[in-house]
Amino acid sequence: DNTPPHLPIAPSPHLPIAPSPHLPTSLQGTPASPGIAIAPCFRYRKTPITWEQTTSREQPPHYHVEDTTEEWQRLQTALHTAQQEIQTLLSHSSIQIGDAEAAIFDAHLLFLADPTLLEAAQQRIFTQHLNAEAVWQGVINEVASNYRRLDDPYLQERIADVVDVGQRVLRVLSGTPMTIVDVPQPAILVAADLTPSDTASLDPTRILGICITAGSATSHTAILARSLGIPAIVGLPPEILQLADGTQLAIDGETGRVWVEPEPETLVALRTQRDAQQANRQQTRTIAHQPGMTRDRHQISVFANVSSINDTQQAVNFGAEGVGLLRTEFLYLNRTTAPTEEEQLEVYQAIAQILDHRPLIIRTLDVGGDKSISYLGVGLESNPFLGWRGIRFCLDRPHVLKTQLRAILRASFRHEIKIMFPMITTVAEIQAAKAILAEVQGELHQAGVPFDEAMQIGIMVEVPSAVTIADHLAREVDFFSIGTNDLSQYVMAADRTNPKVAKLADALHPAVLRMIQQTVEAGHAAGIWVGLCGEIAADPLAAPILLGLGLDEVSLSPQAIPAFKGAIAQLTMPQAQAIVTTALQQDSAAKVREILNDDLHLI
Known part of the structure; x- marks a missing residue:
């Protein structure tokens, strides 16, 4: 489980402050x-960061270092520790609050990996022989000052993020422990x-x-x-x-x-x-524990996106009818070696046990892009979202994929588990992934290890090429799951972690909605079911759109399930289809939202 400790607050060491007699009511x-x-x-x-080497104990110490290589390594180690902490927080937040809000911590990770910032810090250590704390504080102060000079209020508000990341690294360097809320x-x-x-x-x-x-x-x-x-x-x-x-x-x-x-x-x-x-x-909440159903009795499966055993229990509590996306990256984070087959098997079985015959869709390892794991050799790239990620990495490292597939297959015995491959862009990729799966199945057969022979195989549809050849891809799989978070940024050519363009990556833009419609139609024409696992499903405003587009299943953050089911229960299919018809004719996401707001007031 990767749930972080709660807010690091310590009870104040000072005496309680007496209330002012003039305090207003x-x-x-x-x-x-x-x-x-x-x-x-x-x-x-x-809890303040305390420093041993300075008399003030509040400001980072400034001192001369002889071994600059060792000092640079010390800063890099602190940055790596901070990166792991943020990655854990990101993974936890994706479930607790949803992907869109958790992307705040994507930006924190990008800041820690900013080459300009790292080069400035490295240069100061090597040329000025300054200690890591002093150098890091100086770099953070300069970035914050640059933001303060900007006219853009949105960018000025990012000062809090810069300071947050900066303080995290300084805390690691100082050895100040994180305290638990009490x-x-x-x-x-x-x-x-x-x-x-x-x-x-x-x-x-x-x-x-x-x-x-x-x-x-x-x-x-x-x-x-x-x-x-x-x-x-x-x-x-x-x-x-x-x-x-x-x-x-x-x-x-x-x-x-x-x-x-x-x-x-x-x-x-x-x-x-x-x-x-x-x-x-x-x-x-009461509606949430009933099937996702419209007023005219049309049903849509409502599943959850999860990243741990705890998240799965939370999903069931919120009324999830299954797990539509188990992000397996959490198994690989905060460690120095890949998880073994047995370690993975134990987690998959525990999650399947909690679900108790509800479907569980396990996405194979989706690293790269905004998720780097150094011990796997997934480093930083100049354009990571167009780089070595998802299935591309797994096909290049078949031993990593095979270990995961063996664990998933073994866990599938007597459970309803499905496999989903991420970031498929070509027919050759899914065929190669299926060939590795068949190889693993053959090995398990030979060893007499039982598994679900009829297990369904699906793919994430999250790049435009997959949409345009969806008819060909549908012949290779049992289901599609549309990943609207990535699909939106690829369709709109807008990095969702870049605050200057993130607003463009809106899944309610008609360009993205048409891609979803095209995928649903291609899947249904081939006789396979089509789901969607993206943050758009967590917005109750979008419920009529997703329903009207003909999706068979949606998967969203657990706490958003009650509101989604509540929104579905207010609608009929003809109403939802009429809203979709109008939405697809618009020319902006803003106009689609206007329609949704107007129509929902009438329903």
Whole structure:
């Protein structure tokens, strides 16, 4: 399991701050994440990085180093450790909050691998004989200063990400351990600021609300709070930091208002409002454990995207009817050698056991692109999304693929497991992958090892070439699963990890919708079923589109399942098909969204 520890908050070593006698009974901030929370406040003070070699113990030390090669290696080791931590957080966040929001940490990984930044750090160590901490702090300060000078508010907000990544590396260099959150009871977190890493690691069952004096409603911290379903208010007056731990607070993330020691009548009104919201969510959860079905009884399978055993249990709790995408990369992360056949078998069997006869689609290793694993020889490339990734890597390293296929086949005995190959661009690739699979099946037969002889084989459709030859590919497989996250960026020629162009990679753009339609039609004409595993399915607004396009299955982040099933339950197939017909005639994603908003108000 790759679930990271919760938010690194330590109880303050200082005495509680006495509340100011002049503290107002209510405070106004900027609404950042909707919802009502009533709980005692818990003041967050980040554990400071402490330095042994400096008298201030707060600023990184500056000193002369003789062995510059060793010092450069020390920085590289710290960068690698930070990279592994972020990769774990990314994998956890993909499930907890969805791929689109987790892409924040893709950007963190790219920052750590930025050649300009690394070259500047290396040059300073070798020419100035400066220690790694001083060099790294200097480089981070310069990047943050460059962002501050920009007019673009979006890019200015990325300063928080730069500082977050910078502090993570400094913490590793200093040897300051990550501390575990210790909230004595469910609480509202009060802080000067929260980093994106802090926020993504929060436990929504313990942290019921967030109040910070910094930030904006469009910051990554705000986006992550919304994804976690935690009410949040940003930009609050600094007086809130004077509150003593345990002070009763009530917050409304819709209006940005905070009540300090609220009056009984205020509490009654807010609790009534909160209870109505919770009842609405409970009704949605009830629908989630029923089949995904429209008002006119048309069914669509609703599966989950998962990355661990824990995620699978969470998916079942949220009403998943199966797993449409098991990302197996988590097995390969945070280690120095590839997982053995037995290690993989154990995990696949444990996941299949939790699913209890529900389908499990296992995607073979999908490295490269934004996922580099150094011990496999998958390094950094100048254009990684067009590089050595997915099935291309596995066909070049057949021993890695064969080990994984053996484990999957062995786990398939008495379970409903399917295999899915990623990043297929040509017929030759799927034929080569199937030949390796047949070879492994033959070896297992010979050894008398049982497996599911009728196991289905599918491919991810995520590049335009696969869409345009979908009729040929359909003859080779039992199912398609459309990966809209990658398909969108390839169709629109827009890297989804680049903030300057990421908005173009929108799965609701008619160009992408037509690709989905073409794939569904080709699959159905060949008699195979077609699913979709992409972040677009996590947006309830898109439900009529996916339904109307004729998809047989959708796979999404577990916590998004209730809202998707709730949206489906409001629709009929003719309504969904009519919406799709209109959407496909539009010329932008914005116009498609307008139609969806208008039509859903009428339904």
